[in-house]
Amino acid sequence: xxxxxxxxxxxxxxxxxxxxxxxxxxxxxxxxxxxxxxxxxxxxxxxxxxxxxxxxxxxxxxxxxxxxxxxxxxxxxxxxxxxxxxxxxxxxxxxxxxxxxxxxxxxxxxxxxxxxxxxxxxxxxxxxxxxxxxxxxxxxxxxxxxxxxxxxxxxxxxxxxxxxxxxxxxxxxxxxxxxxxxxxxxxxxxxxxxxxxxxxxxxxxxxxxxxxxxxxxxxxxxxxxxxxxxxxxxxxxxxxxxxxxxxxxxxxxxxxxxxxxxxxxxxxxxxxxxxxxxxxxxxxxxxxxxxxxxxxxxxxxxxxxxxxxxxxxxxxxxxxxxxxxxxxxxxxxxxxxxxxxxxxxxxxxxx
Amino acid sequence: xxxxxxxxxxxxxxxxxxxxxxxxxxxxxxxxxxxxxxxxxxxxxxxxxxxxxxxxxxxxxxxxxxxxxxxxxxxxxxxxxxxxxxxxxxxxxxxxxxxxxxxxxxxxxxxxxxxxxxxxxxxxxxxxxxxxxxxxxxxxxxxxxxxxxxxxxxxxxxxxxxxxxxxxxxxxxxxxxxxxxxxxxxxxxxxxxxxxxxxxxxxxxxxxxxxxxxxxxxxxxxxxxxxxxxxxxxxxxxxxxxxxxxxxxxxxxxxxxxxxxxxxxxxxxxxxxxxxxxxxxxxxxxxxxxxxxxxxxxxxxxxxxxxxxxxxxxxxxxxxxxxxxxxxxxxxxxxxxxxxxxxxxxxxxxx
DNA sequence: TTGAAAGCGCTAACAC
DNA sequence: GTGTTAGCGCTTTCAA
Numbered sequence: 022x023x024x025x026x027x028x029x030x031x032x033x034x035x036x037x038x039x040x041x042x043x044x045x046x047x048x049x050x051x052x053x054x055x056x057x058x059x060x061x062x063x064x065x066x067x068x069x070x071x072x073x074x075x076x077x078x079x080x081x082x083x084x085x086x087x088x089x090x091x092x093x094x095x096x097x098x099x100x101x102x103x104x105x106x107x108x109x110x111x112x113x114x115x116x117x118x119x120x121x122x123x124x125x126x127x128x129x130x131x132x133x134x135x136x137x138x139x140x141x142x143x144x145x146x147x148x149x150x151x152x153x154x155x156x157x158x159x160x161x162x163x164x165x166x167x168x169x170x171x172x173x174x175x176x177x178x179x180x181x182x183x184x185x186x187x188x189x190x191x192x193x194x195x196x197x198x199x200x201x202x203x204x205x206x207x208x209x210x211x212x213x214x215x216x217x218x219x220x221x222x223x224x225x226x227x228x229x230x231x232x233x234x235x236x237x238x239x240x241x242x243x244x245x246x247x248x249x250x251x252x253x254x255x256x257x258x259x260x261x262x263x264x265x266x267x268x269x270x271x272x273x274x275x276x277x278x279x280x281x282x283x284x285x286x287x288x289x290x291x292x293x294x295x296x297x298x299x300x301x302x303x304x305x306x307x308x309x310x311x312x313x314x315x316x317x318x319x320x321x322x323x324x325x326x327x328x329x330x331x332x333x334x335x336x337x338x339x340x341x342x343x344x345x346x347x348x349x350x351x352x353x354x355x356x357x358x359x360x361x362x363x364x365x366x367x368x369x370x371x372x
Numbered sequence: 373x374x375x376x377x378x379x380x381x382x383x384x385x386x387x388x389x390x391x392x393x394x395x396x397x398x399x400x401x402x403x404x405x406x407x408x409x410x411x412x413x414x415x416x417x418x419x420x421x422x423x424x425x426x427x428x429x430x431x432x433x434x435x436x437x438x439x440x441x442x443x444x445x446x447x448x449x450x451x452x453x454x455x456x457x458x459x460x461x462x463x464x465x466x467x468x469x470x471x472x473x474x475x476x477x478x479x480x481x482x483x484x485x486x487x488x489x490x491x492x493x494x495x496x497x498x499x500x501x502x503x504x505x506x507x508x509x510x511x512x513x514x515x516x517x518x519x520x521x522x523x524x525x526x527x528x529x530x531x532x533x534x535x536x537x538x539x540x541x542x543x544x545x546x547x548x549x550x551x552x553x554x555x556x557x558x559x560x561x562x563x564x565x566x567x568x569x570x571x572x573x574x575x576x577x578x579x580x581x582x583x584x585x586x587x588x589x590x591x592x593x594x595x596x597x598x599x600x601x602x603x604x605x606x607x608x609x610x611x612x613x614x615x616x617x618x619x620x621x622x623x624x625x626x627x628x629x630x631x632x633x634x635x636x637x638x639x640x641x642x643x644x645x646x647x648x649x650x651x652x653x654x655x656x657x658x659x660x661x662x663x664x665x666x667x668x669x670x671x672x673x674x675x676x677x678x679x680x681x682x683x684x685x686x687x688x689x690x691x692x693x694x695x696x697x698x699x700x701x702x703x704x705x706x707x708x709x710x711x712x713x714x715x716x717x718x719x720x721x722x723x
Numbered sequence: 724t725t726g727a728a729a730g731c732g733c734t735a736a737c738a739c
Numbered sequence: 740g741t742g743t744t745a746g747c748g749c750t751t752t753c754a755a
Contacts, residue, residue: 724755725754726755727752727753729750729752730749730751731748731749732747733746733747734746735746736743737742737745739740739741
């Protein structure tokens with residue numbers, strides 16, 4: 022099994038040891054038909070004896086295939102990301118592909134540089150997690166050399182790609198319907214990153230639900246955020262100090278909702294008694310008894326799995342079929358941070 | 373900048389376009405001296421014009437270097453992991469190296485398979501995050517072909533490697549000293565994964581501190597855990613239902629401490645009034661007002677940075693110098709989940 | 724059923 | 740200063 026020499030054996034070593042040609046060894050290893058049983062057995066034996074494994078680089082050069090896919094994420098510290106990566110990773114692992122992780126810190130130039138680097142590396146495909154390609158970024162790339170691409174939660178306008186997304190609209194709509202049914206009408210919204218299509222969709226769903234219910238969207242009740250806890254904390258502080266506070270605050274993701282919760286707690290505003298709070302994502306600790314955040318559960322792991330599967334399929338099939346759009350359902354999780362608004366407590370009017 | 377043809381240009385195309393040899397193009401791109409200024413300028417111009425980028429695979433085959441490092445983690449969903457990865461990733465990015473992420477789900481066979489795969493891929497180095505190589509695992513590998521290795525927080529007995537670790541002993545000792553000074557003596561401990569050397573060290577520090585203070589370690593007060601929230605929840609439930617409950621519970625990581633917190637909350641045990649709780653890690657939400665967990669802050673991002681830097685150095689330098697052991701300081705963060713024990717409330721005796 | 728030979732795209736000796 | 744040439748280790752026609 023093991024060798025003492027540090028030089029790893031090549032296919033020539035195996036061929037020599039067997040007294041056959043390298044082509045034969047290659048064919049055996051590739052599982053080709055029409056090989057004498059005893060030849061096959063001999064080769065396999067020597068392969069094992071020498072501990073031979075084909076060099077992935079040589080093979081990559083020859084076959085123009087690396088069995089690696091690049092995964093580009095914006096922020097790996099956001100709890101949403103690792104779970105998606107987990108799903109991608111498991112799927113790639115099953116199919117013997119590797120995952121090259123690239124974290125851009127949401128900087129456009131770093132994203133472009135990474136993409137170039139991945140193209141040089143001949144990755145077989147690319148997954149962009151909550152990251153898209155702006156026309157500017159696409160222009161800096163050589164699109165003709167771009168491998169198959171799958172985007173998650175943010176559609177790329179500039180480039181054709183398969184796309185898998187959580188149903189942000191449906192999820193946010195059901196959350197809003199629930200809040201409205203509870204009797205809320207002064208509902209604030211903390212927006213996500215401006216560049217995110219899913220964040221935009223969540224916001225649109227919020228506006229649409231308000232409109233449907235016949236309520237105005239107060240400009241002062243819509244704040245900007247960037248998907249971080251801190252931006253949620255700032256938003257929460259700002260909303261809590263309004264002359265007329267909202268009865269509910271909806272954030273475009275859980276991290277910001279948790280930030281809001283923190284700000285309210287520090288100001289002594291009781292949740293959900295005075296103000297209800299809800300998020301979107303259902304991250305790891307959202308369901309913890311100490312937080313118990315009402316939110317929309319995204320199938321994060323599954324999103325990763327579906328994205329990876331779609332990509333591998335596309336790599337096999339080639340560019341022929343039209344880009345796919347896959348939508349995954351999001352589910353409302355009602356927990357402890359939401360309740361009827363103060364004045365309506367007890368009488369759940371409106372539906 | 374862009375080409376219409378889908379075939380990417382090779383160094384021969386550039387050479388032809390310039391009327392020079394491929395070697396010259398290569399030399400220009402490698403920044404070699406002794407090149408005529410006008411030749412250099414011409415080459416650079418054509419490179420840009422054709423959008424030429426050297427094929428990383430061909431270069432890897434030729435130079436036997438991939439500028440990729442494999443990062444093997446146990447559980448990417450554990451909030452500790454992404455922050456370490458973040459530090460690694462930033463550092464690799466600066467030095468133009470790629471990160472191949474491998475998540476083993478803490479399964480030994482998957483770890484070994486991944487390691488083999490990474491060796492075939494000719495990664496230049498390996499970082500094991502809270503993962504070690506058991507002698508059995510090492511035996512299944514060809515150690516002669518193992519690239520430079522850096523382990524984080526768990527030393528590999530079976531194989532020489534650089535090692536970077538957080539000072540678990542010092543961190544846990546300071547936490548225990550603090551708790552003892554508060555007047556606690558019935559202190560329970562929730563252990564981490566049995567295979568983790570850092571978990572073992574935290575436990576030893578706990579025992580040593582108890583002994584130093586002259587207190588016995590009640591076997592019933594030491595529970596097993598596996599670093600997950602759930603195991604913390606189970607431990608918390610078990611401890612809360614003891615005939616004589618502890619006055620403080622220390623968990624080997626934050627996730628388990630948060631699980632304990634959840635279990636206590638659900639049983640209505642007031643924290644820190646009846647029981648103090650502390651963890652280890654200082655994960656993202658530990659400091660949030662709703663959790664406010666007393667814990668030991670690990671410099672997670674920095675750990676990743678140091679590990680990556682050490683690895684890259686080792687890759688450059690070669691195996692000569694003796695393996696390094698780098699220890700990073702952990703800092704006690706006193707927050708809201710710890711207080712003097714019930715009977716001692718108000719009089720902080722003992723030091 | 725097997726082997727010879729070409730070549731994937733690049734770099735490093737060594738000539739000139 | 741620049742060019743020629745020989746591979747890195749593999750797969751793949753094509754011929755035997």
